[in-house]
Amino acid sequence: MIDAVGAAPARKYHLRLAAARRLPGAEQFGLVLMAVLVGLALLAPLIASDPTVAVAGSFAPPSASHPLGTDDIGQDVFARVLYGMRTSLAAAAIVIAFGVVVGGAIGLVAGARGGIVDALLMRLTDAALALPGPVMAIAIVAALGPSLRNTVVAVALVWWPWYARLVRGEVRALAARPHVDAARLSGVSRRRLLLRHLLPGAVPPVIVAASLDVQILVLTLAGLSFLGLGSPPPAPELGAMAARGVDYLFGYPLVPLAPGIAVFLIAVAANLAGDGVRDLFDAQP
């Protein structure tokens, strides 16, 4: 139609939850499953017992009080899995939040200012991107000692550049649009131009990227924890639990498999939910 002359592709800047009902079944399932998993993780202290104390003998079979039985030193596997999920999701959230805030700020400034500022900030970003994530994590943990905090710091340090690039690209594209010229002619301050006329346009793609990142981060962090780069034992971490439980895979399969399945469920749910979020933000056909 004639309206389309020179118009940018439409994108929705406002989510309406009612639209979620029109999503494909798998994505709806992902969103619901994600909500359930996050709910379980948040409510862990109410549902489950202390994950770090022995509540029964070793390898107790599943029962009403211990739905997934106990592990080699008598800790409740169900409680440990719930707390492990809590840790995983929280760690992923911290990495993403750091990426969005730091990467977003750098990307926003680089994209809006352009020129030398853009060049400097983006070379810094490229340099950070060139660092290999797992090796960085191993190096930091080797230097500071194994702990979940150090692992999260290491991952966050290699994660933010993706957000910087994404936001910069979006902001640069937005900055070329007429509404930014119009705002400039309206005499708005530089701060207002950045925060009100440019930044909100970069939010939808960032939310989409963040929601798809949850899955990769949970897997990455669990993997590092599996390699012994997380907190030292009794702390409940899904990766470490799976690693320690592998010895009992054939005798007591629930001990290593339960945390593995939890990681799998989070990954699937986060992936489908991420797709769902992306579809919600995409323009209607």
Next chain:
Amino acid sequence: MAGEIVSIVGESGSGKTVLGLSLLGLLGSSAQISGSVIVDGVDMIAADTGMTRRVRRRALGAVFQDPMTSLNPTMRVGRQVAESAGTEREALRLLGAVGIRDPARRLRAYPHELSGGLRQRVMIAIALAGNPKLIVADEPTTALDVTVQAQVLDLFRRIREDVGCAIVLITHDLGVASSVADRICVLYAGRVVELGGSRAVLADPAHPYSASLLTSRITLTADRRVELPTIRGEPPDPRSEEDSCSFAPRCPFAEPVCVERRPLLTQVSWRAGASACHFEAGPRTIGTAVTPTWPPQLKPRGAAILEDVVVRFPASRALFGGTGAFEALSGVTLRVGAGESVALVGESGSGKTTLLRTLAGFVQPTSGRVDTGGSMPQMVFQDAGASLTPWLRVGELLEDRVRALPRAERRERLVHVLRRLGLPEEVLGARPSQLSGGQRQRVALARAVIDPPDLLLCDEPISALDASLAASVLNLLGRLRRELGFAMIFVTHDLAAARLVSDRIVVMTEGRIVEEGPTERVVTAPAHDYTRILLESVPEFVA
């Protein structure tokens, strides 16, 4: 009918593109379709996809608005034409047939290496491949410059004579329709309201909507002393199922029966053709509709001076040697007096937009002097909708310009400017996407004049609008500049529009001013050849 050009005319949202797509059998599966579309003996709606594909291959050709997106950017045009034509040799012949000079060389070009006009010719060559019986052309000239538009329309006329195929030309521009079509079909809100021979419909419209479209057309002969006639209101949602005439709310002749029953398309009694109106004689008197004269011009102010301005853009760093800097403006001197309205006319690449952006301060001149009198000029953009930040509410956008004022006074200004532009106060809480096209235009204008500027810059504000909306925007601009007294520079490629809004016309090509003078003189007695070519390219209205 074979060898006939039928033009489908309607505003955006009238369903003309949908009609074109259904002719091609390309409506998506999400559409609910009833009825039948018979092309070459096959029902394009009932038939399966294999069948419609065969019909497309055997009997149909298509040309769309934007040739850049219709052509495959990664493939040489020769191969794209050959894909439909069968052989390279046939492709060569077709490119020659659509008037491409040196076709053997162009065969090896990629789409981005061709101009818009050449790309559209390539599209037409593809449409012509395999001797189609029908070509569907959807707004084929809308994205083109006027002189190129004239050539492409000429090409359609020639094809009809040489090849003998039928052409369905979809357009929003009655001028385009009238210059090539044998028959015209006027669409309104998804329904045919008038159908008839081109001359008959244009000279003697039977439906009030066709008549209103005709009178609101921006022509070289419209009366400059009064406002342009417009169609009140805005087009309805074509999905409404009400059993009334969809045009009734906007019709100057509406009577109770119009909202009670939907009129059917029936034979017009006094000439050939059909119309969907309860009344027959009414429309012919619409031509005498009286429009108000312009308000007197008050306290003229503002001025702009450009002295020997040169704008040079550095050449993009090409991989294999750049071509040097590109000079968008080569020594332009222009003075705009207080309260004066100057139309800047030229085609794409003439430097007219660069000149405007230099005045707005977006582009720094390489040399020369630019003076807009200290105050920040305001600008109306080509796409008013895109000039409104999509996630902000209208109130906030308007307020942006008056943030220096105390809160209570801001509110007063907002209310005042909305009233001046005929907008309801509710739009303050709406986001741009929730407004109609006409409202977005008004909001963009409201932002420009909420704190009256000394200089208003208009960058092709009507080139993408339907005739009626375009006329109302010109009316608003004309009224505002007289009431508020600001100077105005109106950039356009359309001499008819330029004539209506300006006191003086400046014609630009290739970064230079080639003619300037009082509006009537430039239009009636152009001094420069280029101005003459532009004038001749305005689609001839044969009524």
